[in-house]
Amino acid sequence: MIDGLRPYSETKPSGLPWLGEMPSHWDVRRNGRLFGSRRETGFPDLPVLEVSLRSGVRVRDFENGTRKQEMGDRSKYQRAVRGDIAYNMMRMWQGAVGVVPVDGLVSPAYVVARPFEETDAAYYAYLFRTSAYMREVDTFSRGIVPDRNRLYWEAFKQIPSVYPPFEEQRLIARLLDWHGAQTAKLIRAKKKIIALLNEQKQAIIHRAVTRGLDPNVCLKPSGIAWPGDVPEGWDVVPLKRLASFKSGAGFPVSEQGGKDLDIPFLKVSDMNLAGNERYIEAWNNSISQQTARALGAYIFPRNTIIFPKVGGAMLTNKRRILKRESCIDNNIMGCTVRSGIIPYVFLTLEQIDFGKVSKPGPVPAIGEGEVREIRVALPQIEEQQKILEWLDSETRSIDQAVNFAYSEIALIQEFRTRLIADVVTGKLDVRSTATSLPEAVEYEAIVELAEDDEFEEAANELENEEVAA
Structure with missing residues (x-):
């Protein structure tokens, strides 16, 4: 299905160096014409949200002991409504942005952008995480040192973005959601193979280091x-x-x-x-x-x-x-x-x-x-060395199989990254293909794409940064 995607028949210069040519019926608009700023406080009972550097916004898991278990004063936390875009001012240039999945609270270190009527937040979340757009974000960010640059709302709304027709935005997001779910299933299958191989390897190691x-x-x-x-x-x-x-x-x-x-x-x-x-x-x-x-x-x-x-x-x-x-x-x-x-x-x-x-x-x-x-x-040093040499020989084929599976996952993820960039910037036409796809995609399936993702935690940001409200 993806193999059937073709370039648009008619294009025009976008006027944006990072974008180049775009479909002739697309437009360029500043983000201030696509989103409004949402600054609402006073909702302490809503769940706290966190943003991932790769996969977007999720409800913060307070059961995970590696994170702080107590929140401070929630009065400064901002309300984010399902379907909004939320981003971390300090990490937007790294892709810390996504669609809000449920009504919740975000740190004052975040900006909440409310999509206007003809703006599909899911499409723009994909666009904002492309490498070309993140480089553009970096040029609009300001700070004392480059690594601590912040993208404030006033700067965000000035950034020009590509603007397909609203229905086409929705079709692009639908195709990428569908592809994400299919990709997640494939990656999950590869990870199961890796887990089985590692179990086999650990059984060999356990026997050797406990019995010789x-x-x-x-x-x-x-x-x-x-x-x-x-x-x-x-x-x-x-x-x-x-x-x-x-x-x-x-x-x-x-x-x-x-x-x-x-x-x-x-x-x-x-x-x-x-x-x-x-x-x-x-x-x-x-x-x-x-x-x-x-x-x-x-x-x-x-x-x-x-x-x-x-x-x-x-x-x-x-x-x-x-x-x-x-x-x-x-x-x-x-x-x-x-x-x-x-x-x-x-x-x-x-x-x-x-x-x-x-x-x-x-x-x-x-x-x-x-x-x-x-x-x-x-055991004594000499026996330790013999065991290590034997294990190296005995588990080499397992390691090769694991490395091959990891390389396959890397290629799968690389293909998806390239597909997202090509689709959201108008290099490939998805309209006829996406029309036949289901709109609803299981969120859990897409999460699999970033199982080992890194999160920027709202609590830590509040403690360590003075952020303009």
């Missing part, structure tokens, strides 16, 4: 519930004998967004970025040495093992290894290995379920003291 490679080895009770009996020659020691543990530092929103600075500053969401399946190869934020000192942020050395220490993220039992010196935020803990082979200690840590040793309470969490006392069973 000799099936006939004599065993002894370890005194630890999770490995049970272990080979006689292995030592049972607390983790503090092997490594030091230290939590990260607070990371104010005012310091986030820095690119290509001295030191990566990692958040839990960075552990989910493509390429970060074991070693941290990518990150969304960095800071200078001077800022690190000002924040009191410890710089963790290369080869530190990091893991989430609070909330639902902790329960996933994810572990990663730093490839370079980095700072980590206060939802993460670092493990600097002093004794043993780092990859082997990493695999040993992966076998520990922190949920079973975390502090009791509504939000699961684990502290440095608890982690240090966790007991593990370890």
Whole structure:
């Protein structure tokens, strides 16, 4: 169906450098002719909304322990009505914008734009998140330093946007919603394959790091519930004998967004970025040495093992290894290995379920003291190395299959990004194709496209930024 899309037969210059040619029956209008400003307060009982850097606006999940559980004074929070556009003034240039799914509250750090009668908010949410439009947003944003630029309403309403006829806007949004749902199903299937392969790999690893490679080895009770009996020659020691543990530092929103600075500053969401399946190869934020000192942020050395220490993220039992010196935020803990082979200690840590040793309470969490006392069973260095070499050989084909599945997902997402850009800017005509598609699309299906998305939280913005109401 998508293969049948063709360019428009007649085009004209748009007058916008980022847009180029556009269909001859389309127009260009400033956002002030498409949207009005909504500034309404005094609705404290509405749910609080948050905006994602990629997938739009959602109701904030207060059950997720990695986020603040208490809101401050809601009197300054703005009402956003279902169907409005909401964006984060400081992160619009990164795509922190979307359609409001339900009536709710947003931080004063957000702008709420009410679509006029002939404006389809869903179409413009797609347009606003294209890379070309985000670059245009950046030129209209103002601030002391580029990474902290804000897009105020007065500037937003001056930005020129492409304007298809209203019914065509709706058809474009319908096709992209449908394609998003189909893409989400395909990605979900790939992720299920990855999960099964990883389960197979973890079973192999678990057997090797708890029993060794000799099936006939004599065993002894370890005194630890999770490995049970272990080979006689292995030592049972607390983790503090092997490594030091230290939590990260607070990371104010005012310091986030820095690119290509001295030191990566990692958040839990960075552990989910493509390429970060074991070693941290990518990150969304960095800071200078001077800022690190000002924040009191410890710089963790290369080869530190990091893991989430609070909330639902902790329960996933994810572990990663730093490839370079980095700072980590206060939802993460670092493990600097002093004794043993780092990859082997990493695999040993992966076998520990922190949920079973975390502090009791509504939000699961684990502290440095608890982690240090966790007991593990370890072979001698020579045997650690043999186990690592055997695992590398035994799991290589699984890793290749997982990497192939991830590369397929990346290609699928790349195709969708290109399709969105081509469709919303009038490079491809969707009218005849979209007319035959259903209007309603399950929201959950589209959410799958950004399962590991990063959210900008209203509470943090209020605490760390003084924002003009």
